[in-house]
Amino acid sequence: MSSSINIPDTGAKRIVIVGAGFAGLTLARKLQNKGYQIVLIDKNNFHQFQPLLYQVAMAGLEPSSIAFPLRKAFQKCRDVFIRVTTVEEIDVQKNEITTRLGTLCYDYLVLAIGVTTNFFGNENFASKALSMKSIEEALYLRNLILNDYEKAVTTTDYDDRQSLVDIVIVGGGPTGVEVAGALVEMKNFILPKDFHELDTNEIDIHLIQSGETLLKGMSEEAGKNAEIFLRKMGVKVTLNTRVEDFDGEYVYLKGGEKIQTNKVIWAAGITGNKVKGLPEDVVVRGNRIRTDKINRVIGTENVFAIGDIAIVDDEPAYEYGHPQVAQVAIQQGKLLSKNLPAIINNKPTKDFVYNDKGSMATIGRNKAVVDLPRFKFKGFFAWIVWLVVHLFSIIGVKNKIFVFINWVWGYFSYDQSLRLIIKPAKRLKHREDDAV
Ligand SMILES: Cc1cc2nc3c(=O)[nH]c(=O)nc-3n(C[C@H](O)[C@H](O)[C@H](O)COP(=O)(O)OP(=O)(O)OC[C@H]3O[C@@H](n4cnc5c(N)ncnc54)[C@H](O)[C@@H]3O)c2cc1C
Structure with missing residues (x-):
């Protein structure tokens, strides 16, 4: 089989x-x-554990605690070949993909390319707002926040200071809620110690949600409880309001209100990562790829899509697709690992049936909401459940231990020690095209 990537x-x-x-x-x-x-x-x-990205952005965890090197994961395996590159195009007729390093033929292709931030075509948000889909973006956000507090202590003009210290989060889903909670805890517990010259009463954390409750996708009760928790902690929650524009100085809300800030965190939408070459009618709403019940891409024999990028056809219970969460991705990966050998050996396959184990979101110390299929709960016990589930889901024993130690230390000390502003070094002129 041909390959130009060795x-x-x-x-x-x-x-x-x-x-x-x-x-x-x-x-x-x-x-x-x-x-x-x-x-x-x-x-x-590396593999990244996205559910804890916000803790990296808020200086609560080291990036290395939520990432796992791919080569380490397959050290003992001679039949797994790893290539670090971007796939740009698929040729389903020739059974070939084109990557930035070269081409590669396949017998079976599985697309598990996930999603990226959706700015819904607003150029200003795309170029001026911050998103948090990767470790790089989380670190960039961490640097900006810390840098702006440093600038704020030397800024004497009140309006200029407002722009530096106030933060607007757009989108009241789990990411928006978790970021808002973490930022307000930083304001309440850490900034008064680190920046005693800064009047933390001047700092406003805004969470703007277009719908009437937070945590759409969870129960109404969970959304309401998250809102109550956030408001008590000091987050300014605005519901039923759309953001219209952001010029780098002000966020403009529908209805005429505007908020002064230079930082908008965009947690309001996602869209599938694109790869060229798939038939147009299989890429649908949200750029998701249509598959049959065994995750085979519609109209193909040997191409599959799993995880956030996939949308399974004819699923009355999930008309708009399965939720784009880790459990769906893991369960589809597991099932395909059984179905692929079955297909290769002409054995019967099994359809995908999602086993919904529930959903949860944390708001801050001792505060979380959990929806299980049979019952819902909130507060300290929910928070413990959130911690345990996330700790056990992180890949790597070392990572689990480091995250656990960080959490215990942070819980008892009301502090974290990771507030470093690490800027990129110069790039070598002769290596500038080395990005894969
Ligand atoms: C901030 C945040 C918080 C979240 N919190 C939760 C949570 O609490 N609970 C929960 O269940 N889910 C949560 N999710 C969602 C969860 O992370 C996703 O559902 C899950 O990661 C989907 O897995 P996936 O394998 O489909 O895609 P991903 O995990 O996104 O993986 C896609 C991979 O494809 C790679 N890739 C993409 N395009 C290309 C290309 N062209 N070439 C080569 N490689 C490519 C990417 O680098 C990435 O490694 C959260 C997501 C985010 C961003």
Whole structure:
């Protein structure tokens, strides 16, 4: 089989998995050492645990605690080949993908490429607002926030200071709620100690949500409880209001109100990552890729899509697609690891049925909301459940230990020690085109 990215032809069936998020990594781990050649491609050389990105952005966790190097995950496996590059195009007729490093043929292709931020076509938000879909973006956000507090202590003009210290979060889903909670805790517990010259009463954390409750996708009760928690902590929650524009100085809300700030965190929408070459009618709402019930891309024989990027056809219970959460991605990865060998060996396959184990969001110390299929709860116990579930889901024993220590330390000391502003060093002129 042809490859210009130096993958040997071993005679084994080649399964190319694009994306090493929850879906792709689960699939690759389950298929290793089963007699297939697995090529795992990701633009990063690590898997990232997105649910805790906001803690990196808020200086609560080190980036390395929520990332896991791909090569380490497959150290003991000779049939898994990792390539760090971006897949740009698929040729379903030739069974070939084009990456930034070269081309590669496949027997089976699995797209597990996830989603990216959706700014709904607003150029100003796309270029001036901050998003949080990756470790790079989380670190950038952390630097900006810390840098602006540093600038604020030397700024004597009140309006200029407002612009530096106030933060607007757009979108009241789990990410928006968790970021708002973490920022207001930073304001309440950390900034008074770090920046005694700064009047923290001047700092406003705004959370703007277009709908009438927070945490759409969870129960109404969870949304209401999250709102009560946030308001008590000091977040300015605005519901039923759309943001219209942002010029870098003011956020303009529908209805005429404007808020002065130089920082908008955009947590209001996602859209599928794009790869060229798929038939147009399989890429639908939210750029998701239509599949049948075994996650095979409609109209293809040997191309599959799993995780956030996939939308399973004819699912009356999930008319708009399964929720774009880790559990769906993991369960689809696990099922495909059984269905692919079944297809290869002409055995019957199993349809995907989502086992919804519930959802949860944390708002801050001792505060979380949990919706389980049979009952809902909030507060301290919910927070403990949130901590335990997230701790056990992080990949790597070392990561689990480091996160646990950080959390315990932060809980008892009301502090974190990671507030470093680390700026990129100069780039070497002769290596400028090395980005993959
Ligand atoms: C801030 C945040 C908080 C979240 N919190 C929760 C939570 O609390 N609970 C929960 O269940 N879910 C949460 N989610 C959602 C959850 O992370 C996703 O549902 C899950 O990551 C989906 O897994 P995936 O494998 O489909 O995609 P991803 O995990 O996004 O992985 C996609 C991978 O594909 C790679 N990739 C993309 N395009 C290309 C390309 N062209 N070439 C090569 N590689 C490519 C990316 O680098 C990435 O590694 C959160 C998401 C975010 C962003």
